Structure formats: C-alpha cells, structure tokens
Amino acid sequence: MSRIGKNPVAVPSGVTVEIAGRQLTAKGKLGELSLVLNDNVEARVEDGSVSVKPVDDSKQARMMWGTTRNLVRNMVTGVSQGYTRTLEINGVGYRAAVQGKNLQLQLGFSHDVIYPIPEGITIKCERPTLVAVSGNDKQRVGQVAAEIRAFRPPEPYKGKGIKYDDETILRKEGKKK
Known part of the structure; x- marks a missing residue:
C-alpha cells in the first residue's frame, strides 16, 4: 500500500489544476504542464488539493498510485516555483x-x-x-x-x-x- 499516494497534493494560490478525461493540466505563473493519467489510477480536484486513488487493488495500480501522485506534485511545484x-x-x-x-x-x-x-x-x-x-x-x-x-x-x-x-x-x- 502506498504511503505517499495517500497524501493529497496541495494546490497553492495562483495555480489551477483541471482534469478532462484522462488528461490532468496544471497552469501557473511559469507556464502550463499536462499529464496523461494511467488507467490504473483516478485523480480528483477537491478543496484546493489533488487526491489520487487506485482504481482496484492490483499490483500495477498500487505501483502507479504513488508515482502518479508525485508526478502531479512535481507539475504543481514546477508551474508555481520552477x-x-x-x-x-x-x-x-x-x-x-x-x-x-x-x-x-x-x-x-x-x-x-x-x-x-x-x-x-x-x-x-x-x-x-x-x-x-x-x-x-x-x-x-x-x-x-x-x-x-x-x-x-x-x-x-x-x-x-x-x-x-x-x-x-x-x-x-x-x-x-
């Protein structure tokens, strides 16, 4: 079970995160980055944070859970601070x-x-x-x-x-x- 994946990614002010289908897009003062989400995880934007959850309990889904969460965090940090x-x-x-x-x-x-x-x-x-x-x-x-x-x-x-x-x-x- 992923311990990193459980933590939601806080979205700072000035950054907007949008999810359209399997595409997650982060926009900030330093530009725009996008990520195609893996089929084994789903992401939600709620209360100024992004949370990532596995779709099922398969090994692949659990592996991609923490990885996807950190990719989202890197995108949010990149468009806000660089x-x-x-x-x-x-x-x-x-x-x-x-x-x-x-x-x-x-x-x-x-x-x-x-x-x-x-x-x-x-x-x-x-x-x-x-x-x-x-x-x-x-x-x-x-x-x-x-x-x-x-x-x-x-x-x-x-x-x-x-x-x-x-x-x-x-x-x-x-x-x-």
Missing part, C-alpha cells in the same frame, strides 16, 4: 557562456562544444564556471543538466570536469613513487 539545477565547471581553461540560443562550453577539447538550449529551458552563467539550468518541468531540467554534464564528467584524480553543485567527487590517490 526547478533549477546548478552545475560547476572545474579545470584550467574550462568555461561556459550563453551566446544567443546556444551554450558554448570550453572543456579542454580542440574545439568548443556548442549545446543548443531546448524550448522551455533557460540557462544562465553568472560566472564562467557556474551554469544554472532552470525550467518548470523537473524531468527536462534534470535531463538537460545530465546532457551538459556528460560532455566532460568529473574525473577522480584532480576533480576536473562538470559536476552538480551538490555532488561530491570521490578522489583517488595518484601513483606512488
């Missing part, structure tokens, strides 16, 4: 800059890495070694941050590369004499 993932760049000569609709990364390769910024995502570089990826869809923000990190993941000897700001790199000792 999500931000921060990346740090470590290394001599490594830097990033936003140029138009592209993110230009200098990561020690013979060429600059050009990453086109997707729709609905904003990327800011306050410092040349700090990249902030933000948007209203939690999954897309995480995916874009992972794609940027994949260009030069941090290595364990000197810690050079792109890492998340809350990530700790397990350092290895170099070779001994």
